[in-house]
Amino acid sequence: MLERFIQAVRTDDPGAEEPAATRERLKSRFAPGAVRRMTQLGLFVGGVLGELQPGEDDALVYATQYGESRALEGFLDSFPSASPTLFQTSIHPSGAQQGLIGRQRSVREFFPLAGGRNLVATAVQAALLAPAERVLLCGGEERGTWLAPAGMASNRAFAFALALTRARSADTLGRLALVPAPETAGALALADWFALLRDRRPFDGAVAPGWRLTLDWS
Amino acid sequence: MAHPAANSVVRLAACDCLTPFGDTAATHAALLRGERALQPTPVLGREGGDAVPLALLPSRALDETCPPTWLQPLATLLAPVAGSGWGTARRPVCVTSSNFGVGSAYAFRRGGESAHAAHGAPHTSVELVRRALGWGENVAIFSHACVSAHLGLMHASRLLAAGAADEALVVSYDFLSPFVAGGFHALKILNVDFPAPYQDRAAGSIGLGDGAAYAVLTRDRGDFALAAQSLHNEMYHFTANKPDGAGFAAAFAPLAAAAAGRKLWVKGHGTGTLEAGRLEATAVAQAFPGAPLVGWKGSLGHTLGSCGLVELALVAASLRTGTAPGTVGSASPTFTDAVALAPFATAGFDGALCASNAFGGAHAALLLSHA
8 A cells, every 4th residue: 555644735726717817816925027927827836836845855746637728829829930938838847847946946856747547546656656755746727728628728727735744743634545456447537636635525436447545634 | 965866676678669760779770870860851840941950750741640640650669568468557557758749739720620639638649549559547647848758767667666566668759740849949949950969069959859669667577677766856947957067966966876886878868959968968977987978869859758768778779789879960079078979889888877858957867787
């Protein structure tokens, strides 16, 4: 069994908030001037992750199905005069990097995942396998515009960040475990995972072929 | 203090790559002959633009078709690892890329054909490959620009070390499109000049290449071992490294410790940009004194998220055949004396260090040694 303990949880559920409103709401969390160049997903993820104060010795796992949808849309729209800024911003895992670069926070291990049916399972697996004492597991989505109806962008926005440690402490909020379950099949969507964290609801079920996830709250 | 390397030693049971030259054997032979796959190609494909150095698979155009033109060559490469035995809980697949199906997203935007959208996102691109190969659904997808393949190798190694898998398949594919060529051209990194990795010249430039590769990792099968792996993420700037080279040093330090007492050569990242090349060559010389340094992107171009795995296959071939290709496309003067411009014998070496870098100051490296 792979297991870690939840020491902190942060979530952001912005609904249909537009990027300009997000920028205004979250600008105090970033260096002056930095938010002007950040994407909406970068603001969401940077906001929740920043509260956990990532450090050099932390391992960071980042999960998103679609990533920088609006930067991707903007970059595709910019051809034939391709925009260099939108190109670099659209590249995965920019959503997690923007806040960290703004704060100049290096991290040793960084595992960005890029979707798939087993996204949650793989992200949790990567977090539980990392040797670092503290692992930060974050992720989220931003709402796309013209890429969303084509299935290449998310229809909703959210962000989450968890701090996970090997040992239980007095401040432990919960426990995360992955258990091999050979006959099991199933999946947990990233938005459903986010809802579990936001609402502090427990979960015990299949998240990938052969793997069962347990989420307990203290 | 240097962080310890991720020292879950795993074996390399199989490894092969696909480049415009062909498979690993054909590519290794072409590099030994000093051939260059890069060709001047309009940066925006059928829409024209500057002729920049791109290395495309034979008969493959830069503009994407539906289904993608790369799917069949990729399926041919992966034929030895096709079938439902892969993608199960005990035999998981890790797929890595920095491009996935973004060429299809570009084609969808430019041409409006909805069929392209079906595999334009990373997970739908991987689903196309998964179905073509007949894998089960236990497939993990990693993407971290040009260190992507290293993350797949490290995750797979950890699954094996934890007893969570019996063997693991790591697959990486990156095929060029106007999207990525146009992006690097807009950044003024990709221009009409051909790359000359580690050469001290007036202006730097890169080339881009199609590339794909796979590796089967096990605990006890194969003649080579991934003896140690290391990551470091500077988070200093999106497209630049810390000017003091600290990021390179931080990535190399754990591997230098793990490699103590072994005689190594180094396959560097070496895209052809000046500052990163200078920093990397200097850091290699400091961490691994006397180790020859080579880079092959002057011939193959930068295969982006797949470069770590494509070049790992070539490093293994170099150790197996006894000769490593030199730094094709480069000439004196070089940033350090350690840069090997010509092929050299690998018989006297215990292994090789393989390094990759990416946007965001991401660094990844591994130590490949005889098992």
